[in-house]
Amino acid sequence: MSVTAEVLAKFWLAQQRDTRCGAPLSNSPLFVRAMFANTTKTARMMVVCRCSVGDQIFSVTPSTNYEFDYLGQSTKGDLNLNFDHLDAFGMDGPATLQGPIEEVAMKEAEEAKDLLNDLGISSPSSARNSSRGIFCSRTLNLRSISAIGYDMDYTLIHYNVKAWEGRAYDYCLGNLRSMGFPVDGLAFDPDLVIRGLVIDKEKGNLVKADRFGYVKRAMHGTRMLSTQDVSEMYGRELVDLRKENRWVFLNTLFSVSEAVAYMQMVVRYDEGAISAEICPPDYRGLYKAVGKALFRAHVEGQLKSEIMSKPELFVEPDPELPLALLDQKEAGKKLLLITNSDYHYTDKMMKHSFNRFLPNDMGWRDLFDIVSMPYLSALLHGK
Template sequence: MTTAMMPLYHVFGSATCFPKGNPCGGAPPPPPPPPPPLSMSLSPNVVMRMRRRKKKKKSFLCSASKCNLDDSSSSSPKQPFSITPSSQYDVDYLGQSTKGDLNLNSHHQLPSFGIDARPIQEVAKIEALEAQLLLANLGIPSPSSARDSPRGIFCSRTLNLRSISAIGYDMDYTLIHYNVMAWEGRAYDYCMDNLRNMGFPIEGLAFDPDLVIRGLVIDKENGNLVKADRFGYVQRAMHGTRMLSTRVVSEMYGRELVDLRKESRWEFLNTLFSVSEAVAYMQMVNRLDEGAIAAELGPLDYKGLYKAVGRALFRAHVEGQLKNEIMTNPELFVEPDPQLPLALLDQKEAGKKLLLITNSDYQYTNKMMKHSFNRFLPNEMGWRDLFDMVIVSARKPEFFQMSHPLYEVVTTEGLMRPCFKARAGGLYSGGSAQMVENFLDIHGDEILYVGDHIYTDVSQSKVHLRWRTALICRELEEEYNALINGRGHRAALVELINRKEVVGDLFNQLRLALQRRTKNRPAQTLAATNMDNQELTESMQKLLIVMQRLDEKIAPMLEIDGELFNKRWGYLSRAGLWDKSHLMRQIEKYADIYTSKVSNFLHYTPFMYFQSQEQAKGRQLFNVGDQKKNLVIKLDDMDRIDMNVICVVWQTLAHDSYLYCQSQPASDLEN
């Protein structure tokens, strides 16, 4: 396929292309032939033939900001496109800035492309079809296909990437993804060694990554690990390493909510770095309950035990043993991602200023970035060439909250000197987000920050600076696949719950009829009033037995719902059958977009316009469409229905002023 087949006037898509051989500002190209009737079925070959009907063959050079020419016949320097600058932007109908949008210059008239020949709805229908076919012929995946995949970028709040001038990145578990078993396993080992040196019994304990998932909350008063829904109600809980029954959870947490503002009690597991600490703590809770902790360590309660485990892990990080081991053998801990540097390169070449803002020190940052980036970059580029500014030892979240002195790293050994004015391409330590804004001369929603920590990276940059935010949650890929593979189980579970709801609603209506009868009042309808006592009682008995047996079936199915992701805690995004987890609530509140890897940006473009989706049950990523097909019968018609027949069917739902029956032939319900 030749490049001459590409459309001339797609200015809002994933690439910006203009003709080579038709000079910018020159005469407009000849109009294309009129589009075919809407009733035609267009095959890719037909579309390709249409594209070849140009009087003059053209090739295309793509750019975000300039027109590249090689036609010596051109005499006009005027360009066909212009980019909306920061000083002249508007706000579109979704409330998003139009900064960075590409515009047609006035000398290009729409009639020359045949766009005014028919209503725009018809033109758009044809162009959308042609765009899909052209993407397929070019071998470029559609952004919609990426969106509906484990590596999609999911949107909580509409975000126009074209209006973003700078993108800042965290490093650990964002630009560099560690093997959790290796990294957190070694962190756990060092933590337990320190606990043993402190006198704690650790014999027989081993790292179990399945014990904990991101988004759980540690209850430091009770030695529990809990999973809460978006409102803070505890749905599941574990004491030590033992899961608590639903009844115990209800008795313990039925009257209180998880409130993350009470930091003295609740500790939210924001990131994968929390896994090793949580595993160690829950295992040590068992030892405390067993009375195995020596009295010489003092009278420890669960809160004091949490502090001891935290100190042990902190020493492992401060003493540098873990990081030294990783720097010596990075290939044992880092999962390479060849696509990630290329995604950043696309963003840089699109005019975005890239920033690296990490809490890690310079030596560690340089070693890990070299290992993870340099071998995948073209033309002997190094990782530093990607970034307009690198800030190490940033001290987040204080970096977003207050000002610290800025130092410039001036030697490969990491020696520093005070710095009062940053420069492009500089390497710095400390400082503040306000300094970054002053250096870039851009503020607020023109900056996108990408990180893996909901509080340190995402929440604080949004709350204090109104930066746009993206969360990297590596587990989303596994979550997505678990949800897809668990649809069969969930459909069966929902069907049973719906049947119980139908049976239960009829039971409640009959119970109400019986209650009114005992008070010498008429029932809801004439038919219900005329039922004899034996008929009413037997119908209720039968329905009650059905509901009890349904409960026996539903309870274990509900217990294992989500076990494809984690056998103890279920899905990452859900709490209970229908509600979102507390983690999902935090993501939607603070992250404008979220995805599993930074390299997923490569499946889109630096010009992507992310739009939030309809807020259906759960989430656009996690929605399972379970619907009941119902036949509606007015209650006035109930005198034509034999109540015994309805009891046998067990699928009648009395609700408001109608009686809803799951799809059955009307003749089956009529007497």
């Protein structure tokens, strides 16, 4: 007899005792009875079980207090049998639920725990508290993947956003000043813009759209618009990123400095401080001027020269990242580095971020089978 059947049978016998004592069977918290259904081929026995959580026969593991079992599965929402009710029926709760299946499960749980300890791996219950945890919405079988390509900036090399984008902003404002724009009194505000927002070049706004493309929040210049203003301005209009002449998606951290400068220039434009001689008299022309100033900051070399001279001020190294790539290479994968930075800058930054964490005098170049510079990167990014 299985453990479950044994428990149900004991409950049934206990219920029979309750019935003989005059207790109404239909009001009992758990009711088990045998029913026979005759068919033309066979007779089947059906066991009907009715349980009530309200009567506290079972309790449900709440979402605020759950654990992970030995398979790494969450116990949230699990039904737990209340041993006190088993005791009320004259049964030893823990002893009743022990059986071959439970013994195997407990043994496997102990073996899994010992294996994790031997490998130096934290238990599954600590995964949700990991500072390096990753949310995965799908899985990918890497056995069929023979080559893996990486970008460098903000992928293999993570910059200090405030430091890097702050200096890019400073150089951008310097170029705007040389073009005649009024930039006195402006300062970089990294909290003004985040990646994932969209610039509306037609209205001089920064908008946040939902997954359907409807604008939910908006800011004109540096001023947040009210819900009523947003509704009157956009209504049921959709943000269509395919219309690049109007919408600009801030999809990289490099967009932060540009967006901050643009939104601040919108304020100066609305104040009438920017004349038509400086740029075309609309928000599109203003965006083009800011983009040109930032582009000059990137290509003229002063910004990158400053970063290369003091990379420790701008780069946040990750000691585990080079080792992760080394694991992939030793697993037989071909690794590619694809970047639109020049080789001099790439070599300097990769040496700073990778070489000291690699074993046996390896260099970053030893990790990659192919290193691709501006032309292929521009092609892949559609530029």
